[in-house]
Amino acid sequence: MNPNEFDVIIIGGGITGAGTQRDCAMRGLRTLLVDRSDIATGATGRNHGLLHSGARYAVNDPESAAECIRENMILRRVAAHCIDESDGLFVTLPEDDLDYQKSFVQACRDAGIRADIIDPDLARRLEPAVNPDIIGAVRVPDCSVDPFRLCAANMLDAKLHGGQVRLQTEVTGIIKEGNTVKGIRTHNRNTGEDLDFYAPIVVNASGVWGQEIAQMAGVKVGMFPAKGSLLIFAHRVNNMVINRCRKPSNADILVPGDTVCIVGTTSSRIPLEECRNVAVTPDEVTLLITEGIKLAPRLSSTRILRAYAGVRPLVSADDDPSGRNISRGIVCLDHETRDGIKGFITITGGKLTSYRLMAEMATDMVCKKLGIDKACETAITPLPGSEEGSYEEVAKKIWENPTVAQKAAAARMGSRVARIRSGDRRDEALICECEQVSMGEINAAIDRLEASTLTDLRRRTRVGMGTCQGEFCACRAAGLLAKAHGCIEKERADIDFFLQERWKGNFPIGWGDTLREAEYTQWVYKHVLGI
Amino acid sequence: MRFDTVIVGGGLAGLIAGISLQKAGKSTAIVSTGQNALHFFSGCFESIQEAPQQVLDIFNEAGIRVHYKPGVRLMPMGTFKESALSLDDVSLFPTPQFGKRVLIINFMGYHDFFSSFLAEGLEKQGMECRIRFLTLGELTQPELGPNEMRAVQIARKMDDVWEKVVQEVRVLLKDEDTVILPQVFGLKDASVPTRIRQGIPAQVVFAGTLPPSVPGIRTQMQLKKRYEVLGGTYLMGDRVTGAHVYQDVVQNVVTKQLDRHYLEADHFILASGSFFSKGLVSNPFKIYEPLFELDMDYNQDRNTWYNPTFANHQPYMGFGVKTDANLQPSRKGVPVKNLYVIGSILGETHPELGSGAGLAIRSALKVTELITK
Numbered sequence: 001m002n003p004n005e006f007d008v009i010i011i012g013g014g015i016t017g018a019g020t021q022r023d024c025a026m027r028g029l030r031t032l033l034v035d036r037s038d039i040a041t042g043a044t045g046r047n048h049g050l051l052h053s054g055a056r057y058a059v060n061d062p063e064s065a066a067e068c069i070r071e072n073m074i075l076r077r078v079a080a081h082c083i084d085e086s087d088g089l090f091v092t093l094p095e096d097d098l099d100y101q102k103s104f105v106q107a108c109r110d111a112g113i114r115a116d117i118i119d120p121d122l123a124r125r126l127e128p129a130v131n132p133d134i135i136g137a138v139r140v141p142d143c144s145v146d147p148f149r150l151c152a153a154n155m156l157d158a159k160l161h162g163g164q165v166r167l168q169t170e171v172t173g174i175i176k177e178g179n180t181v182k183g184i185r186t187h188n189r190n191t192g193e194d195l196d197f198y199a200p201i202v203v204n205a206s207g208v209w210g211q212e213i214a215q216m217a218g219v220k221v222g223m224f225p226a227k228g229s230l231l232i233f234a235h236r237v238n239n240m241v242i243n244r245c246r247k248p249s250n251a252d253i254l255v256p257g258d259t260v261c262i263v264g265t266t267s268s269r270i271p272l273e274e275c276r277n278v279a280v281t282p283d284e285v286t287l288l289i290t291e292g293i294k295l296a297p298r299l300s301s302t303r304i305l306r307a308y309a310g311v312r313p314l315v316s317a318d319d320d321p322s323g324r325n326i327s328r329g330i331v332c333l334d335h336e337t338r339d340g341i342k343g344f345i346t347i348t349g350g351k352l353t354s355y356r357l358m359a360e361m362a363t364d365m366v367c368k369k370l371g372i373d374k375a376c377e378t379a380i381t382p383l384p385g386s387e388e389g390s391y392e393e394v395a396k397k398i399w400e401n402p403t404v405a406q407k408a409a410a411a412r413m414g415s416r417v418a419r420i421r422s423g424d425r426r427d428e429a430l431i432c433e434c435e436q437v438s439m440g441e442i443n444a445a446i447d448r449l450e451a452s453t454l455t456d457l458r459r460r461t462r463v464g465m466g467t468c469q470g471e472f473c474a475c476r477a478a479g480l481l482a483k484a485h486g487c488i489e490k491e492r493a494d495i496d497f498f499l500q501e502r503w504k505g506n507f508p509i510g511w512g513d514t515l516r517e518a519e520y521t522q523w524v525y526k527h528v529l530g531i
Numbered sequence: 532m533r534f535d536t537v538i539v540g541g542g543l544a545g546l547i548a549g550i551s552l553q554k555a556g557k558s559t560a561i562v563s564t565g566q567n568a569l570h571f572f573s574g575c576f577e578s579i580q581e582a583p584q585q586v587l588d589i590f591n592e593a594g595i596r597v598h599y600k601p602g603v604r605l606m607p608m609g610t611f612k613e614s615a616l617s618l619d620d621v622s623l624f625p626t627p628q629f630g631k632r633v634l635i636i637n638f639m640g641y642h643d644f645f646s647s648f649l650a651e652g653l654e655k656q657g658m659e660c661r662i663r664f665l666t667l668g669e670l671t672q673p674e675l676g677p678n679e680m681r682a683v684q685i686a687r688k689m690d691d692v693w694e695k696v697v698q699e700v701r702v703l704l705k706d707e708d709t710v711i712l713p714q715v716f717g718l719k720d721a722s723v724p725t726r727i728r729q730g731i732p733a734q735v736v737f738a739g740t741l742p743p744s745v746p747g748i749r750t751q752m753q754l755k756k757r758y759e760v761l762g763g764t765y766l767m768g769d770r771v772t773g774a775h776v777y778q779d780v781v782q783n784v785v786t787k788q789l790d791r792h793y794l795e796a797d798h799f800i801l802a803s804g805s806f807f808s809k810g811l812v813s814n815p816f817k818i819y820e821p822l823f824e825l826d827m828d829y830n831q832d833r834n835t836w837y838n839p840t841f842a843n844h845q846p847y848m849g850f851g852v853k854t855d856a857n858l859q860p861s862r863k864g865v866p867v868k869n870l871y872v873i874g875s876i877l878g879e880t881h882p883e884l885g886s887g888a889g890l891a892i893r894s895a896l897k898v899t900e901l902i903t904k
Contacts, residue, residue, distance in 0.1 A: 282833065472741050510836060519806045529607050
């Protein structure tokens with residue numbers, strides 16, 4: 001068998017692509033996934049990390065709301081180690097219309113979402129961080145989810161089912177014979193190698209860049225990118241997701257995630273050319289802080305860790321170039337019936353919460369085209385790491401008295417954490433103190449999760465995501481990467497890139513402790529380390 | 532409590548001012564939070580191109596071994612930087628080609644010393660490198676677990692067992708002309724680096740680690756001891772929380788520990804550092820000096836504080852307290868008569884005084900001269 005031939009090729013290493021590869025691989029297909037950079041670099045890794053209950057969409061988009069609650073309940077089971085079942089509140093502030101609550105609750109119930117109106121006093125007790133001035137509260141089954149972990153677990157399971165993953169691999173062309181897509185041309189950005197890969201079906205799961213990929217295949221998909229900016233705070237101020245109970249608007253969701261919390265988002269349409277380099281503006285920062293404080297006043301005295309922005313891959317479902325029919329729902333396009341181009345599918349739109357369903361829809365279409373009759377099992381088969389319940393149980397199974405670092409690792413890796421226990425105490429050496437990441441976990445991410453740079457490691461292990469934002473752990477981890485890849489020269493460039501990425505998220509909020517930390521980093525890297 | 536001069540801040544600037552004032556017969560007190568820039572000192576005094584006798588005397592009398600030799604020094608990640616005045620720990624070379632064959636020594640399980648980066652940097656200069664990891668029983672005992680392999684913890688162990696390291700290196704040494712060791716020696720005793728050099732039959736170069744800096748902490752302890760021997764009062768672990776200014780003259784300052792006792796003096800010196808040490812404070816709307824609310828030299832528009840490229844010069848690092856030629860500050864345009872500002876809280880407002888350690892030392896000596904005149 002030709003090693004460059006597959007049953008299906010998936011373009012895009014976001015959650016949709018990774019989920020689709022997993023589903024295809026579980027149905028017995030030979031799969032290849034390519035991404036021009038790393039997993040979860042687009043919209044997947046640049047959002048709230050909210051596993052929607054669907055409540056937010058209940059009033060305006062009942063279909064999406066119903067989808068969300070179904071997927072929410074499924075993912076709690078199959079992706080347990082990526083999800084924090086925190087629950088959520090929809091709160092009404094004195095300036096909001098309390099009447100909205102009634103229609104909101106009714107809409108939730110219609111969509112199948114449990115929504116309980118609770119006494120504001122109870123809400124304040126359940127979530128002490130919430131604005132004490134609230135005049136109404138509804139409890140809904142929102143959760144928080146770690147999108148990086150979720151994406152990595154999907155990719156890992158695809159590999160365990162024989163899938164191949166090629167990162168840093170850019171698609172430079174679509175190979176066609178007449179009106180039939182036969183494969184893809186790629187360029188490896190690390191090695192410079194140009195390779196062709198063949199498959200009867202190519203799935204375009206490249207999010208906001210789907211328009212460019214579709215163009216290469218000779219079809220038109222109209223993307224309408226919308227930028228959303230968010231702020232990460234350095235402490236987990238709230239334990240429940242806090243939403244504003246009003247018509248969806250700017251900065252009205254505060255999500256707890258691991259050791260931090262995230263407020264967002266803004267929404268503004270941007271041209272496609274700007275998608276690769278979105279920046280948070282000072283006005284957006286001001287708006288996010290002002291609105292965020294209304295949800296949880298404690299945020300006013302909490303250090304902001306980072307500002308970042310993502311681009312929602314909104315798409316017009318038909319050929320309407322004006323974008324009037326923009327959908328926030330799932331868009332799964334069969335280009336054979338739509339455009340007469342065989343062997344090409346685009347899966348886009350949707351949400352992080354509905355990624356599994358999107359993958360199922362795309363895979364069903366792939367299977368139908370290939371004449372394969374095998375049912376989807378992703379709704380019942382746990383992801384690697386999620387087989388054995390809570391991280392505390394996992395940690396206790398492995399270590400008699402797990403340390404904080406061991407518990408943190410179990411929370412990140414789920415049952416996979418057993419693999420990093422080597423018996424060598426040196427593997428326990430802490431590389432990142434803020435997030436308690438050990439050498440063993442970093443080496444596991446390098447060996448098994450395709451991490452080749454510091455930013456890759458950050459997505460997979462949380463190295464450098466803590467309060468110091470990678471002050472020292474960047475250098476330590478760079479040492480391990482250099483050892484694994486044997487190239488110091490590349491690691492030097494990698495450190496520079498990491499510091500620049502970090503600064504990009506820091507300077508829009510560069511005051512107080514963030515500025516202190518930034519000044520310290522300047523001294524340490526320029527004068528002490530000489531970089 | 533009354534002194535001739537009270538100094539706010541016990542880093543390099545505050546200590547040099549304190550020592551030279553004590554030497555001039557003044558009675559002084561230093562209020563220090565305990566943490567300062569010496570804790571991540573590279574071992575090289577930046578922006579000092581010459582070596583005035585006055586400075587060398589201060590260091591010599593404190594037992595701090597320094598040498599002056601314009602050239603380059605080896606940086607922790609294998610690059611080189613121009614340097615002149617350094618602690619003895621730091622070797623200075625006329626060119627980066629300081630050897631032919633190099634043995635780089637690291638400790639097993641120590642991730643804060645970058646042996647592979649050093650080797651790559653030196654190989655670029657045409658040197659041959661060999662890396663060896665020492666496994667010392669002292670570093671694997673339960674009390675020094677894998678999570679405590681940091682410079683200062685290792686240095687505490689090394690104070691007792693450095694001779695063992697010398698012996699290990701002698702065994703490992705083949706035909707190398709140079710040995711590189713991490714800067715984790717002589718935390719208590721400044722003579723240890725020299726004695727290690729004498730014990731190893733090759734050129735010994737100490738390369739820096741991730742902070743905290745062992746030579747920096749030692750230097751801070753030596754300066755503090757010298758200051759106290761000269762009769763200075765070093766209030767460690769305390770913080771000035773308030774100041775009383777009456778008719779443009781600082782009357783006294785209040786500290787957290789001393790409670791209701793004031794520190795009174797004829798002169799006050801502000802050496803409280805920049806942002807990191809909280810000598811300067813920033814919020815989304817302004818940058819200010821929190822203790823006296825002194826006039827600042829900076830641009831109020833936050834968008835001008837940063838350069839989006841990390842590696843470029845950052846404008847905020849140039850901001851500082853506005854002072855006249857005598858380093859005297861003002862409040863709302865009115866000069867404060869008995870207050871002086873020294874060290875990194877000046878930012879880049881006095882480029883003629885240099886930056887970093889150079890700025891700290893020069894501004895401290897200048898103010899000493901003005902006060903004792």
